[in-house]
Amino acid sequence: MKKATLASLAAELKVSRQTISNVINFPDRVRAETRARVEAAIQRSGYRPSAAARALRNQRAMAIGVRLSPPRNGISGSFMDAFLREIVTAADARGYRVVVFPATSRSDEVERLLELRGSLAIDGGVLTDTWTDDDRPERLGEAGVPFVSFGRPWGSADHGAWVDVDGRAGAAAAARFLRDAGHERIGFLGWSDGSPVGADRRAGWADELGLTDDDATALTVEGPDTAEAGASGMARLIDGGATAAVCASDSLALGAETLRRERGLAGPAVVGFDDTAVARSMDLTSVRQPVEEVARTALDLLLERLADPGVTLQGRLVEPVLEVRGQSMSGTRSRASV
């Protein structure tokens, strides 16, 4: 298949390349008759101006950069893979390509975004996994690289270019669900890595149950984000008199639920987070983050910023949904909005 180029089209039509370029970019500058002839030939030939040529002309790459999120355990990690999937889908629907790149650290991620933007390979970037004192927004802002983040600023300067899920409300709904199921002592299985997301979820659980600080401390077990830690944590909670647990992730919930079944304790007694395939497989209630809505909102914010670098943006908090399972013998599933 011979590809039509500006040169081959110009030769075929016996017009200058500038004329063809004008038909595409400034049709008013070309006589109606010539324009019609060129447009028909373009249509027929399948000629498309190259992305590189358009990028140079418009100084727009029509592409966004997303760091490949660091590998983590495949259960909780599947949520970030789902987010990437939705970002790619949302960007495509808006005519943007997605360039995915690796990075060894948050600082390296910023360097890579500056480089990609500097070489006109992307117009802006999507950050994930915001953290306390995260300096990526500030560095990108100073360098004039448009960005949006999935995750709040958590105490860093708020550029308004973020969307996040209300994990506190999700954990509160999880605690409410277990209390309504008859549990009186409900523990929390969380992460020991100082994650602000984990702290937010824990706060939702403690608030909902009206726990004092001492109570909350006694009813919390934190560790790595693994099923093993979930199982040993659940054992400690049970030894301490708890009968149920809100978990910061489905990885922890998988371990906790496996232990519950081994001990023959009545369910439902475990609620997970992220509504992964594991939760569905184990018939576990889990807090679902509406990942499609999050991705769409993130793209909208980024495109607003791209269209107008000076625009004032406001961060958006999205409500999670408690996916209730294991409630009836018939296996029917129901949803409860948080």
Next chain:
Amino acid sequence: MKKATLASLAAELKVSRQTISNVINFPDRVRAETRARVEAAIQRSGYRPSAAARALRNQRAMAIGVRLSPPRNGISGSFMDAFLREIVTAADARGYRVVVFPATSRSDEVERLLELRGSLAIDGGVLTDTWTDDDRPERLGEAGVPFVSFGRPWGSADHGAWVDVDGRAGAAAAARFLRDAGHERIGFLGWSDGSPVGADRRAGWADELGLTDDDATALTVEGPDTAEAGASGMARLIDGGATAAVCASDSLALGAETLRRERGLAGPAVVGFDDTAVARSMDLTSVRQPVEEVARTALDLLLERLADPGVTLQGRLVEPVLEVRGQSMSGTRSRASV
């Protein structure tokens, strides 16, 4: 931060933009003194020729396209996410960017690759999920779009631009492991979608155990790739006198193993495929596909083709590894090469 451009550098140095371009692309054409002065200024300014300009000049995007694999259940699907991760890492190490795009079908995927290549946004593509009578390689070959696929041609014309994992050998190793563990009737839990990958794994299991066609049929249960299907399939196998099962995926293995535990049957009796986080969490033996090696090999093949469109390539078959678990009380893990 003001970004240096070709124009700003030319103005600062009082040379033409062509001179700077020559220093970068054809240093021999420039007088040594001027060259040294321009090179020092480029160094100092942090000026980088834009990716778009380089792509136009060299007709090379220095980028490859990968379709976002269709969503499937998050357990088996996590393997394709891991493959994407490794492709991005391998491409980055070779100076290539990765453009990820969605597609609604194999045919749409080809259209998208043609479009991306036609507009110089990518130089070539990586295919996954090859299928019987898959026409993507032929269509891309005819259009002159360099590609490599993760997956054999499975009966389609062999362009040699593929890498695959020897699933037959992996399933044989799984069957051997269960036979060595003392099982005499070992079933196979597979997929009902006609997947050539599934048929290949089943053949490895049947060959290793020397099953007749009738035996193999009696000991096979096929269904969707879910834990539910794994549990009901395992129940059927047990009712038919089997005591163990080789599973085509960890999704099926999760269901089969859960049922084994509920029935209180002795383990190890279930082997999964892909060595996902679920297998690790459930202490299940599973066949691991060496995804990093697969991705690296795929990139090497694609880059060979990009460097020389006429090169004759040969497909590569990679050996999987049986990750043995649940064998001892101490929880130590061992590996067996297939």
